[in-house]
Amino acid sequence: MGASAQEPELHGEPVEIDVGAAGSQRAPAAQSTVVDATRFGGEVRSVSELLLSAPGVTVHALGGPGQAATFSLRGASADQSLVLLDGIPLQGPGGGAVDLATLPASLLERLVVSRGVLGAQFGAGALGGAVELLPRTARGSASGGAQVSAGSFGTAQVAADAAAPFGSGSALVALQLDRTAGNFDFARQSTPSIPDSPYFADVRENADALRGSAIARVARRLSADSELDILLQGSAGERGLPGPATNPNRLRPRELDQGGVAGLRLRHILGDSTLSLRVWGRVDRLELRGQSLQGFGECQDGAPDCPRIGQRSSAARAEVEYGRPLPAEQWLKASFSAGEDFIVGDETGLRRRTIASAALSDEVPLASRNISLHPAVRFDSVGGQLGLSPALAVLARPWPASPVELRAGWGLSFRPPSFSELYLDQGGISPNPALRPERAWSIDAGAGWRSERLTVSAGLFWSSYRDLIVYQLFPPAKVKPFNVGNARIAGAELQIILTLPAGFFAEGSYSFLQARDLTPGASQDQPLAYRPPHRLFLRVARRGDRLEGYAETSFTSAMPRNQYGSSFQGSQFLLNAGLGARAYGPLWLDLEAKNLLDDRTLQDFFQYPLPGFSLAVIARARL
Amino acid sequence: MKRFATLFLLSLACGAGKYKAPAPLPSIALPTGDKLNPYDPAKPGLARPAGMADLNGKAWVALNNMDAGYMVRGPGFLAAVVPSTGATALIDLGGADERRCKNAGFVRVGDNKLYVTCAGDYSDGSGTAIVEVDPIAGAVTRSVSAPISPAGVAAAPTRIWFGDGASGHLYAIDKASFAVTGAPVPIQCPAAGYSTTNDVAVIGGDLYAICSNDQGGVLSRLDASTGAAKGTADIGPIGVALTQTGDGRIAIVSGGDNKLRLVTVSGTKMTVEVAYTFAQATSLQDVRARDQFLFTVASGTNTVEKIDLSSGAKLLAEVNVGDGAGPWNILPLDDDQAIVSNWMSNTLVGVKWPH
Numbered sequence: 001m002g003a004s005a006q007e008p009e010l011h012g013e014p015v016e017i018d019v020g021a022a023g024s025q026r027a028p029a030a031q032s033t034v035v036d037a038t039r040f041g042g043e044v045r046s047v048s049e050l051l052l053s054a055p056g057v058t059v060h061a062l063g064g065p066g067q068a069a070t071f072s073l074r075g076a077s078a079d080q081s082l083v084l085l086d087g088i089p090l091q092g093p094g095g096g097a098v099d100l101a102t103l104p105a106s107l108l109e110r111l112v113v114s115r116g117v118l119g120a121q122f123g124a125g126a127l128g129g130a131v132e133l134l135p136r137t138a139r140g141s142a143s144g145g146a147q148v149s150a151g152s153f154g155t156a157q158v159a160a161d162a163a164a165p166f167g168s169g170s171a172l173v174a175l176q177l178d179r180t181a182g183n184f185d186f187a188r189q190s191t192p193s194i195p196d197s198p199y200f201a202d203v204r205e206n207a208d209a210l211r212g213s214a215i216a217r218v219a220r221r222l223s224a225d226s227e228l229d230i231l232l233q234g235s236a237g238e239r240g241l242p243g244p245a246t247n248p249n250r251l252r253p254r255e256l257d258q259g260g261v262a263g264l265r266l267r268h269i270l271g272d273s274t275l276s277l278r279v280w281g282r283v284d285r286l287e288l289r290g291q292s293l294q295g296f297g298e299c300q301d302g303a304p305d306c307p308r309i310g311q312r313s314s315a316a317r318a319e320v321e322y323g324r325p326l327p328a329e330q331w332l333k334a335s336f337s338a339g340e341d342f343i344v345g346d347e348t349g350l351r352r353r354t355i356a357s358a359a360l361s362d363e364v365p366l367a368s369r370n371i372s373l374h375p376a377v378r379f380d381s382v383g384g385q386l387g388l389s390p391a392l393a394v395l396a397r398p399w400p401a402s403p404v405e406l407r408a409g410w411g412l413s414f415r416p417p418s419f420s421e422l423y424l425d426q427g428g429i430s431p432n433p434a435l436r437p438e439r440a441w442s443i444d445a446g447a448g449w450r451s452e453r454l455t456v457s458a459g460l461f462w463s464s465y466r467d468l469i470v471y472q473l474f475p476p477a478k479v480k481p482f483n484v485g486n487a488r489i490a491g492a493e494l495q496i497i498l499t500l501p502a503g504f505f506a507e508g509s510y511s512f513l514q515a516r517d518l519t520p521g522a523s524q525d526q527p528l529a530y531r532p533p534h535r536l537f538l539r540v541a542r543r544g545d546r547l548e549g550y551a552e553t554s555f556t557s558a559m560p561r562n563q564y565g566s567s568f569q570g571s572q573f574l575l576n577a578g579l580g581a582r583a584y585g586p587l588w589l590d591l592e593a594k595n596l597l598d599d600r601t602l603q604d605f606f607q608y609p610l611p612g613f614s615l616a617v618i619a620r621a622r623l
Numbered sequence: 624m625k626r627f628a629t630l631f632l633l634s635l636a637c638g639a640g641k642y643k644a645p646a647p648l649p650s651i652a653l654p655t656g657d658k659l660n661p662y663d664p665a666k667p668g669l670a671r672p673a674g675m676a677d678l679n680g681k682a683w684v685a686l687n688n689m690d691a692g693y694m695v696r697g698p699g700f701l702a703a704v705v706p707s708t709g710a711t712a713l714i715d716l717g718g719a720d721e722r723r724c725k726n727a728g729f730v731r732v733g734d735n736k737l738y739v740t741c742a743g744d745y746s747d748g749s750g751t752a753i754v755e756v757d758p759i760a761g762a763v764t765r766s767v768s769a770p771i772s773p774a775g776v777a778a779a780p781t782r783i784w785f786g787d788g789a790s791g792h793l794y795a796i797d798k799a800s801f802a803v804t805g806a807p808v809p810i811q812c813p814a815a816g817y818s819t820t821n822d823v824a825v826i827g828g829d830l831y832a833i834c835s836n837d838q839g840g841v842l843s844r845l846d847a848s849t850g851a852a853k854g855t856a857d858i859g860p861i862g863v864a865l866t867q868t869g870d871g872r873i874a875i876v877s878g879g880d881n882k883l884r885l886v887t888v889s890g891t892k893m894t895v896e897v898a899y900t901f902a903q904a905t906s907l908q909d910v911r912a913r914d915q916f917l918f919t920v921a922s923g924t925n926t927v928e929k930i931d932l933s934s935g936a937k938l939l940a941e942v943n944v945g946d947g948a949g950p951w952n953i954l955p956l957d958d959d960q961a962i963v964s965n966w967m968s969n970t971l972v973g974v975k976w977p978h
Contacts, residue, residue, distance in 0.1 A: 190943035192903035192924055197941075246925055247947045247967070251691075292692035297967070299692045305666060306692065427693075472837060475789035475819045476772040477745040484816065520815060521838025522860040522880065563837075564860065564880035566900050 024114045024132055026087075027121035028363075029374040029393030029407060031056075031446055031459050032114035033495060033509075037105060039541075042548055042580045042590035044149050044157060044616045047108070048100045051131065052554060053537055054113040055493035055509040059100070060530065061604050064611045065155050065180045066209025066239050070097040073115050074461060075489040075515040075531045076128025077468075080415055080438070085133045086231050087278075088263050089123065093286035093311050094420025095343065102235050102257060103133065104176040104213035106147065106159035110134040115493070117442040117463060119389030119413020120376035123357060127415050127440040127465065135215050135233065138163035138170030144623050151592075151616030154181030154208075169220035169227075175213070182207030186609035187600040188245050199601060204242055204609060206252045211237035226268040234260040241291070243298075244607040251298045253290030259283065273324035281316045292427065309426070311345035313419065317355070331363040341383075343419040347426035351419055353383030371396045382416040385437055389413035405448045407459075412441040421469055421481045429471075430480035438483070440465045446493075455497040462490045470519075486518035487528060503544040511535045523563035530569075532559040548590070549579040572602050580618070590618040641914070644956035645707035647973030651962070654702070654713055659688050660721055661697045668696030672964035672971050675954040676730040676737060678758050682706055682954050682962055683737050684971060685727035695744040699727025701737065701756055706962050706973060712761055716741065716754045723766060725750025733778020733825075736764070740773040740785055748772070753785055753796060765801040769794070775822040777830065779847035784830055786820025791834035793820065793850060808850035813839035813860075826867045827888065829853065833862040837879055842886060844893060856893040858884050868912045868932060874898075876907040876919055883910070883919065883936060898936035904928060913955040920950045920963065927953050927963055929976045940976045948972075 024032050033054040040050065048059040048069040060078065061069040070078035078097030083090045090098045114121070115129040122130040144162035149155075161174035184207075187199035213235040220228045236258040243249035263280035288309040290301035299306035317339035326332050338356045361376035374393040380386070391411035398404055417435035425431050446459025468485025492512040499505045513535075515528035527533075534557035541550035554574045561567040575597055580590030595602075598613035653670035661667040671687035686700040698717020704710070716724035716739060724741035731738050736755050743751035751769040753776060756762070774788035782804075783796040791812035797804040812818035812834035823832040830847040833840060840862035844853040860879030868874050873886040881901040887894045901907065905923030912918070916939075917930040925948040929940045944950050949967025956962065959976045 189903075191926060191941035193901055193921075193926065193928060193938055193941045245946075246923070247949070250947065297691065297693050305690070305694070473817055473819065475817055476742060476774070477788075519838065521813060521836075522840075523838060561905075562880065566880040566882060567902055567905060 024112045024121070024130075026132070027114045027118050027130075027393075029372075029395050029409060030114040030116055030118055030121065030129070031407070031409070031444055031457075031461070031493065032112055033457075035111040035113065037108045037110060039543070041147070041622075042588055042618055042620060043550070043578055043592055044151065044155075044618060045105050046101065047103045047105045047111070047133070050105055050108075050111055051100070051113065053507070053509065053539065055495050055511045056115045056129070056491075057113060057511075058530075058532060058535065061608075061610065062606070063207055063242060063604070063608045064153065064182055064184055064204065066101055066178065066182060066211065066237075067207060067242075067608075069100040071100060071131070072531075073113070073128035073131075074442075074463065074491060075513045075528065076440075076463075076465070079418060080125065080127035080440070082122050082126045082130040083133065084122070084130060085233060085261055086135055086263065087132070088231075088261050088280045088282065090261070090282070091284070091313065091315070091418075093257070093284050093313055094348075094424060095313065095341070095418035096420055101209075102211070102237060102259065104159075104178075104211075104215070104235065106157075106176045107135055107161070107174045107213060107215045107233075108133050109136045116409055116444055116461065117411035117413050117440050118391070119380070119387075120359070120361070120378045120391035120411055123378065124380040124382055124387055124389065124413065124437070125415045127413060127438065135217060135231065136161055136163075136172055136174055137217065138166075138172040138219065141165065145621060147618060147620035149616050149618040152614035153184045153611065155179070155614075155616065166218060167220050169218065171218045172216065174215045177213075178209070178211045180207075180209050182209060182240070182242070184611040184614070185600060186245070186612060188609065201600075202245065202609075206240035206249055207242040209237065209239035211235065222266075225270075226266065229265040229267070231261070231263040231265075234258075245603070245609045246607050249290075249298050251290050251300050253288065253298045253301065256287045256289070258285045273322065276319075276321040278319045278321075279317065280319075281314065283312070283314045285312045286310070307346070309346055311343065311348065313341070313343040315339065315341045315355075326362070329365045329369070333359075333361045335359045341419070343423070345424070348419060348423040348431075351423050354381070355383075356381045368400070370398070370400060380414075380416075385416045387414040387416070387437055403449050403451045405450070406446075407448070408443075408445040410441070410443045412439075414439045417469060417481070428478050430474050430478045432481050435469055435481060436467055436483050438465065438467050438469055453499045456495070458492070458494045460490075460492050462488075464488050484519060487516060488518055489513065489515040489528070489531075502542070504540065504542045506538075506540045508536070508538045510537075517563055526563055526565040527560045529560050529563050532556045546582050547580070548588070549577070551575075551577040569603065573597070573599070574602075586621040586623055588620050590620070592616045592618060642957050644960055646975070647706035647956060647960055647962050648709045649973050651704060651706065651709045651971040651973070652711070653686070653969065653971055654700070654711065658713060659686070659697045659700065660715060660717065662721070663696070666690065666696055669969045670700070670702070671966055671969055672702070673727065673951045673966055674729040674740075675952040675962070675964055676732050677954055677956075678732050678735070678737060680705070681758070683730050683756075683758070684964055685730045685739055687726050687728070687966070689726070694746070695725045695750070698722065699724040699739070699741050699750070699754075701727060701730065701739055701754075703758070703761060704962075704971065706956060714756055714761055714763065716752075716756075716763060716766075718763075718766065722750055723768070724752045724754050727754075729774065729776050731776050731778060731824075733783070736778070738776045738778055738783055740776045741769070742772045742774065742788060743769075745772070753783060755783075755801065767796055767801055767803055770803065774820055775824075775832070777823040777825045779825045779830060781848055784823050784825075784832075784847075784850075786823050786832055788819055788821075791818040791820055793823065793830075793832055793845070795850060805850075808845070810834050810843040810845070810852075811841045811855045812836070813841065821862060822864050824865050824867070826873060827871070831865060831873065833858065833865055833875065835860060835862040835877075835879075837861055840877065842873070842875065842893065842895075844888070854891055854893055856886060856895045858886070858895055859897075863907060864909045866910050866912045866917075868917065869914045870932065874910050874912060874917050876910040878907045881905055881907055881921075883907075883917070883930065885932075885936070898932075899930060899938065901928070904941070908950065909952045911953055911955055914958055916955070916958055918953045918955050918961055920953045922949050922951065922966075925950060927961065927974060942974045942976065944972055944974065945970070
């Protein structure tokens with residue numbers, strides 16, 4: 001059996017720039033990018049690495065493989081970007097940013113990155129946008145695959161999936177196991193203020209990680225008009241917390257987490273209308289060992305005065321969505337959801353809040369369907385904090401089959417404070433139950449070109465944020481969140497995909513950000529910290545029956561490290577490459593090298609070092 | 624005799640006559656365990672050295688006495704340290720009940736006395752005080768409970784002034800009675816946000832105080848006897864420490880924007896210039912002066928720096944005091960040697976600057 005027959009998805013278009021149904025179902029008119037995760041077969045990719053191929057994404061990785069990583073869209077904070085797994089919103093343990101390192105990349109089929117203030121489409125919190133993670137789905141016939149990799153720093157991964165017909169539907173089970181010793185070499189300066197101060201070698205310690213993730217999905221047709229879809233996903237992991245390079249943790253504190261999502265969805269066709277009912281629940285648990293209650297510093301795990309810090313959060317929702325056509329080829333959707341969010345923690349106590357939302361959206365074709373309007377509005381009530389999120393998007397084509405598409409959008413929304421911001425009282429951190437929601441609005445416009453071999457998308461955006469929640473010193477010795485920040489973020493995004501002869505394709509994305517702090521005071525009009533003005537990603541890859549490979553580079557420009565424009569983190573340039581061949585039947589063997597230039601001086605937030613050159617050997621097969 | 628005088632002046636001009644302190648030990652042992660009089664013998668604290676002052680050839684080091692998790696475990700201490708030998712004598716600041724002074728922080732000299740702030744236990748607010756120590760007797764002479772968590776202390780002829788670590792106010796202690804006297808004096812702070820009075824000093828007969836937050840900072844000049852305002856100047860966000868330079872200016876470091884500012888006082892006017900920006904060293908914590916040099920502490924990068932002010936402000940040298948050190952204060956012993964208190968790593972180390 002030839003490889004092309006086994007992996008048909010690898011020969012499709014590698015990356016799609018959203019046009020209608022290929023992108024987000026929730027925000028069909030948003031500026032979005034679809035990342036096809038399956039095209040990275042033969043490569044070891046984390047979710048954050050997958051996201052970096054899209055414009056408008058900045059990943060904040062606290063260290064190497066297995067360590068926490070968050071992302072931001074269009075310069076918004078990590079808390080202001082939603083992550084949804086098959087439509088179910090995920091959250092961090094305190095209700096904030098999702099740690100991408102806890103999400104298994106190999107269990108995903110696609111990632112849809114939608115950018116902009118998209119509260120009307122995704123709900124409260126989507127001030128920078130949203131990433132939809134679409135897990136693998138069964139394709140009807142029995143199939144399966146496995147990938148095993150081993151590489152530098154004791155890093156290894158096993159991933160497998162199997163799908164089979166199941167009654168009148170299909171079922172899929174997938175599993176991913178990861179481990180790393182995380183003990184990579186890096187270089188740093190001990191006297192960084194001295195020009196040309198020498199670098200010396202160091203080794204990352206207590207940066208090991210172990211994680212297991214699984215997903216199961218069953219889809220059954222109940223009748224000619226109805227369908228049931230069940231999703232179960234779980235992940236459990238443990239990792240060392242190494243600390244920043246200048247202040248490494250000596251007592252080897254650790255973090256353990258477990259989380260799971262369960263969802264059940266029933267779709268039914270009622271004549272020319274559709275009805276969807278869904279219930280879902282999510283449970284997350286986090287435990288810190290060897291972390292001081294003071295909020296900084298460490299202590300000896302197991303000592304009487306060093307209790308383990310635990311926190312559990314959970315959420316449950318019931319959702320109903322109704323769609324029906326209206327005159328003039330309109331398609332109206334109405335939805336309502338209600339549920340509860342809970343958190344139980346040593347430092348938060350038991351907290352709960354009722355969540356409810358109602359949303360309405362329409363698709364209004366105009367001018368012989370060459371233009372379509374997408375008005376949407378959503379009302380959210382989060383623990384008594386109310387907010388309205390309206391949005392309007394416009395799509396236009398000069399003529400029906402035109403390769404050119406123009407789009408523009410406007411959105412306004414809010415982010416309610418997280419449980420942590422409201423209630424976390426942990427040593428050096430004070431809660432602030434009086435916090436108000438953050439608010440933002442944005443406007444964007446773009447143009448796209450799509451032909452058989454070339455897809456181009458370019459756009460501009462402008463956004464305004466106010467009442468931003470910022471942790472400030474709460475004298476004499478604590479920090480506390482306050483609604484004190486204002487910001488303006490504007491930028492440009494460009495993505496190009498080119499299909500080349502002989503199975504080659506090339507893609508590139510570029511993001512420009514101008515993020516300004518508008519908070520009155522010393523930081524006013526200064527660039528926001530950790531927002532790189534320029535980010536470039538280029539990749540050339542080949543897929544074929546016998547040989548495959550890729551080379552990619554990413555460049556992130558220097559960015560401010562504080563809000564005063566007086567300290568900067570240097571630019572970063574990465575070069576990765578991989579090469580593989582079909583060894584026997586469906587078995588492929590690949591070799592992948594990351595950070596080919598072996599730059600060991602790379603750092604991310606808080607002076608966390610990143611790995612230098614690494615190698616991985618990958619074997620995979622799909623039947 | 625005349626010839627000798629010429630040679631002497633020449634040698635001074637060449638720098639050969641500069642004071643050279645005995646070399647400090649690379650690492651000076653700090654008291655541990657029972658020596659720190661723990662409230663619970665099973666849970667002794669660590670010394671956690673913080674502020675330092677120089678008097679009578681000794682370094683006077685305030686000890687927080689907190690454990691690994693930064694919980695107060697005993698009374699605040701003042702340690703009298705001979706940097707060259709490591710000889711250390713301890714002065715318990717806790718009083719009869721050992722709870723009068725917790726979390727000893729700043730140490731300043733005035734009229735041959737030492738004044739120590741006790742910021743207190745942040746978890747319950749207890750143990751806030753100002754303590755006077757006689758360096759000759761090596762004992763507490765007087766103390767007064769502070770109504771707030773003090774930050775920064777300075778001795779004027781008739782008053783001991785200390786700042787409020789949680790607002791923009793100065794408090795005065797009458798030097799004769801050693802009682803807090805009068806109402807707290809409000810000082811100008813940034814227009815919005817929280818306020819902390821991070822440091823105070825008596826320079827040229829006037830009282831100076833820094834009130835700042837992450838959006839700005841204000842240096843106030845006040846009458847050292849009455850606290851009457853005499854002028855203000857903007858000095859950048861999170862101004863943490865000030866000192867008088869060898870040429871009479873005032874040096875201020877900002878832990879927010881990592882800048883060294885120099886303030887020139889002329890009549891009633893204060894002129895501020897940004898003298899140096901630390902592009903890499905972060906979280907500036909302290910500044911001290913000696914001759915034409917400034918010595919700074921950057922706790923974010925665990926470094927201490929030596930800056931020459933003789934022509935602008937030029938970084939001469941930087942020394943790393945170790946991963947996880949969290950340096951707090953620096954005490955120059957001469958132009959080329961200093962000791963550094965490392966709050967996080969609980970060490971007191973000697974550093975030498977390359978010529």
